[in-house]
């Protein structure tokens with residue numbers, strides 16, 4: 588049976604950014620609370636003419652341009668920031684990208700976890716029909732109430748992945764560890780634009796899911812800790828990945844390097860690399876996320892982009908990925924990096940896109956956060972973003988999108 592996995596991957600984010608330094612100053616908080624306490628420097632914020640559809644299209648467009656549409660018969664968009672209760676956000680993405688009509692398009696939901704369900708569904712489709720390719724896009728906007736503890740962990744982003752046979756980046760291995768439990772740690776009722784969260788419970792629910800998924804992986808005969816070279820975690824804030832790394836070290840009895848970098852410019856990390864603890868790429872995998880904020884479904888895969896773009900020694904290495912979605916589902920899966928995976932120029936392109944975001948003043952950020960666009964009235968959104976795809980407004984209660 589041929590190897591199946593991720594053949595190409597791309598990350599996209601928003602027009603605006605909030606710098607946590609500015610946020611700390613406005614709130615009278617010590618900036619180290621965010622930089623060190625949460626492991627975050629910035630968070631992406633969509634302009635009024637951006638949403639998950641524009642980010643999803645922006646992430647997938649370069650893949651479609653590079654790889655074409657031959658054999659592409661499925662598009663799955665994973666999101667918890669759905670734009671409609673009925674119509675999949677992927678329908679607009681499908682049109683914006685000019686994808687073939689002979690395709691199935693569907694949306695998947697289970698908090699931050701569903702991109703992993705989408706990836707596994709894609710692997711299943713390609714296993715049955717190796718001549719087919721599946722486009723999986725994780726896209727989300729993380730929104731908490733103003734002045735709530737979750738507010739500095741907001742963010743936005745999209746990651747698009749092409750799943751094929753004989754992939755060029757990451758071969759997904761068949762075994763994975765699973766864990767589900769009905770927990771009210773974080774959710775968003777249908778009539779709310781912000782999430783409701785029990786912060787302390789969410790952290791323990793995440794770690795409990797890690798215990799369950801890791802234990803299941805071992806019971807299934809999956810790789811032991813010393814057979815996994817790099818480990819990625821869902822990153823609602825990068826300090827959570829550090830907590831997860833310490834938790835896994837406790838579960839396995841193996842000392843794992845739990846340093847996360849102090850800032851994107853300081854890739855040396857919080858202190859000198861110590862002898863002893865195994866470096867599993869934790870710091871390297873957090874470089875993009877500490878600038879994006881939480882991108883929910885996209886977060887784990889933004890971590891994968893960061894690792895692939897910054898670690899030059901991954902060929903043939905096994906990566907463990909822990910996916911978590913509140914509510915809650917955890918899955919610990921593994922994959923092998925394909926030799927020749929090098930992604931020349933990606934760091935520069937992603938860094939330029941992150942640097943190009945336009946910082947919001949605290950006044951403008953709070954006004955944008957509070958602005959509720961009624962879906963019941965026709966309106967045209969102001970032209971703010973400069974990307975290729977725009978949310979143009981609402982006509983007859985339908986959302987309109989444009990490609991420049």
Ligand code: HMG
Nearest residue numbers: 617619620623624698699736737786789790793823912913
């Ligand atoms: P908080 O009020 O910031 O908590 O809320 P805190 O006061 O305990 O501070 C956080 C850390 O900063 C602590 O370190 C402090 O010591 C440290 P820790 O004990 O965690 O190691 N600190 C400082 N460090 C240096 N200098 C200072 C300083 N001051 C304090 N001056 C909380 C934190 C996570 C609860 C909040 O941000 C929140 O509610 N976030 C949203 C929920 C969340 O992200 N949960 C994570 C797990 S659930 C998940 O991942 C799923 C999710 O992505 C959703 C989905 O699945 O769809 C959220």
